[in-house]
Amino acid sequence: MTGRDDSLSLLFDDAVDAFLVHLRSERGASPETLRAYAGDLAQFRAFLAEGRGGDGRLELRPDVEDVRRFAHRLYETVERASQSRKLSTLRSFFRFLEENGWIEGNPAGAIPGPKLKVGIPAYFSVDHMVQLLEALRKRADRPGSSWTARRNRALFETLYSTGVRVSELVALDGSHVDFQQELVRVRGKGAKERLVPIGDTALRALSEYLEALRAQLPGVDPVQGALFRNARGGRLSARSVRRILCGELERAGFWQHLSPHGIRHSFATHLLNSGADLRSIQEMLGHAGLSTTQRYTHVHFDKLAAVYDAAHPRSRKGK
Incomplete structure (x- = not known):
């Protein structure tokens, strides 16, 4: 597809296929990422088909109310992290269609995701x-x-x-x-x-x-x-x-x-606690921005606080 012909209906399955091809060929998405996106979109398709009373050639008619009702369904059935990921998938999907001129506006853009607790990454000590x-x-x-x-x-x-x-x-x-x-x-x-x-x-x-x-x-x-x-x-x-x-x-x-990701967390945490600067760790991890890398600073700051308490003459624990 090179753009939407207004005389033709946009089928949901065709839109998904084009989106997945884009993710694989232009953004280098891994097979696991592609499966996750495809699964989220299949769930949204089933939700739309359920509301329209059929599961045949489903037309894609972007509607913010559809996304809002889907978000409410997610709120009732899945955990916050899954809610956030599925809504993020929809935002990316509709943004792709909008940028290619197949729809006007992003119906998922105004739907807020759930607030997530920022968990401390699991990792091993150096020992x-x-x-x-x-x-x-x-x-x-x-x-x-x-x-x-x-x-x-x-x-x-x-x-x-x-x-x-x-x-x-x-x-x-x-x-x-x-x-x-x-x-x-x-x-x-x-x-x-x-x-x-x-x-x-x-x-x-x-x-x-x-x-x-x-x-x-x-x-x-x-x-x-x-x-x-x-x-x-x-x-x-x-x-x-x-x-x-x-x-x-x-x-x-x-x-x-x-998990293998826990070893990655261990790598970053151990470097940070040994004095490596955050920007260098960001480069090694391949993070696009510092905000993701900063998840590791909880350990570093805990260590700094302990050093401060033990050494500073005016700290509450100092001598």
Whole structure:
């Protein structure tokens, strides 16, 4: 579609298809993001069809009251975070249609989302992170260990060393790692690329993993293709990384839950508490603005407050 012909009706399904193509080809959305958008829009479509008494060729007739009633339905049925995401999907969808001249105005633009509590990101302490990575190293170095043990160690050493998103981690190719310059080229949201430093320990783990991978799957060339592989030689998925981490935490004796995103939080928190400036962390994380990165400052400010209380002569706790 190159624009809306006023003599023709705009079908909901055609509009969604065009939107998803835009997200994938122009904004570099991941498969998981595309599934989430498609699911939210399918739910809105079902709501519209229910109100119009049919589920055939549904015309898209943007109406702020439809969105308002849908928001009320969400308020009654799902949690705040899901409400916020689904309304955000509608705003993006209608904004896309408006910018392409297929509708006039954004019927979701004036519908406020729920106020969300800003939660403290889950993360591991430095000691716990080291304990997990050491457990992975010992299992990988054990005589007779499988190549997947070396892969798992390299996987989480890389994740903690770079702080990349799990979607960015599994999208890495072997050619994206510069062992000489100690950098990783990461393709982030919106197909934006950034260079992220990677430490010696992670690079050693990667080298050992690649050596084991070549021995296990001689036909695989990780330099030209996916860096992290599954047992069949295909690219590891984000879902598999979550499952692997769950198993490794259990093997290492941790009762706490930690997601791959929690390792990313740990990376940022540990850097901040060690004196790294917020702008540098923003660049490494690939955040578009500082507001997202500032979620980590709660830990830093807690530490600053403790130092102040202990050292300042006029603090209440000072001597």
